[in-house]
Amino acid sequence: MGFAKHLYPSSGSPVSPNTVNEHSPRNDHTLRSRLERLLDNADVKINSNRPWDMQVHNPALYPRLFAHGSLGLGEAYMDGWWDSDSLDGFFARVLRADLAGRVATWRDGLAAFKARLFNHQSISRAFQVSKQHYDIGNKLYQRMLDKRMIYSCAYWRRANSLDEAQEAKLDVVCRKMDLKPGMRLLDIGCGWGGMAAYAAEKYGVEVLGITISREQAAYAAEKYTDLPVTIKMQDYRKLTGTFDRIISLGMFEHVGYKNYRIFMKNVRRLLRHDGLALLHTIGNNKTTNTTDEWINRYIFPNSMLPSAKQISAAAEGLFVIEDWHNFGADYDTTLMHWFRNFDKYWPELQGPEYDARFYRMWKYYLLACAGSFRARVNQLWQLVLSPMGCINGYCAPR
Secondary structure: OOOOOOOOOOOOOOOOOOOHHHOOHHHHHHHHHHHHHHHHOOOOOEOOOOOOOEEEOOOOHHHHHHHHHHHHHHHHHHOOOEEOOOHHHHHHHHHHOOHHHOOOOHHHHHHHHHHHHOOOOOHHHOOHHHHHHHOOOHHHHHHHOOOOOOOOOOOOOOOOOHHHHHHHHHHHHHHHOOOOOOOEEEEEOOOOOHHHHHHHHHHOOEEEEEEOOHHHHHHHHHHOOOOOEEEEEOOHHHOOOOEEEEEEEOOHHHOOHHHHHHHHHHHHHHEEEEEEEEEEEEEEOOOOOOOOHHHHHHOOOOOOOOEHHHHHHHHOOOOEEEEEEEOOHHHHHHHHHHHHHHHHOHHHHOOOOOOHHHHHHHHHHHHHHHHHHHOOOEEEEEEEEEOOOOOOOOOOOO
């Protein structure tokens, strides 16, 4: 999610987590002082008593951080080397202070070089994220998410619960698309089918949903047999047909900068000339071609967050951007609800599939991302696109 990407500078060659304890206490003290000076800019202390402060349990954390940067920070947390009573508060302060802009590691340069050489989101690699993230068990997501299992930012403008906020998001999407009975709707990255089912049931449309997740496709195909909803495991680049409306909620983060234009061309190819498309995506304040190293390894392999510049360039000459709606602060609230649900049901989930290290990994993921949206370094955008521009203009529902 782009958090803490450049927080810790390299001190030379990498230090293995298995050998960092060999470092001298004097060296650890020097590195601790260096970290303290950085964190002072974010009003974060080490081993102090405020909820967002950093509690260090193993002094070998310091060389590990300066050798491995963001990856070392996350892995050290998973290993129990440090804690914070408020991880979300810790990251909100660190990112709001723009510590990421002060230093960089050699690993970031290497990742950027690889991203320029290779298409990490090619068709052959597209299904990697489903195996590592979306197919790790529906029981986890059933307990963490709302009743419709919507795994994207909810809309909290007039909502008091996660179920209400997700339904409000689905409804505003349908209203932005001006759905009418009999229309054909394509949902790219349909998840467990909640959006497709809502549109079919409430607005009378026929829906094709595509996903790269075997677990999602099987769940949706079994659950929504009584609705005009078809769910397929398919990459968006291999679709055929024509649709009145096309939506994509929380999938564009897996497209990759080498494929942004390809994505837009495929949406344009599949959409009627008088149709509408809606793109719902997390957005990056800065243009980049890489993602956070810890997120890439443990949560969303081959992911990256687009900038406004990248999206606009990809759409240029293909679409008129009719509306650009930012409700990024709502993702903070959504993620905090997801974490509370995950934490509440952890006693039911823990076992061979989800061990104690998984709990720390998942907690770190959810709360660090919440902090990134609270700091407003990440955004949540909904764009409405039309191929030729809406006659008499477009009035966006809110």
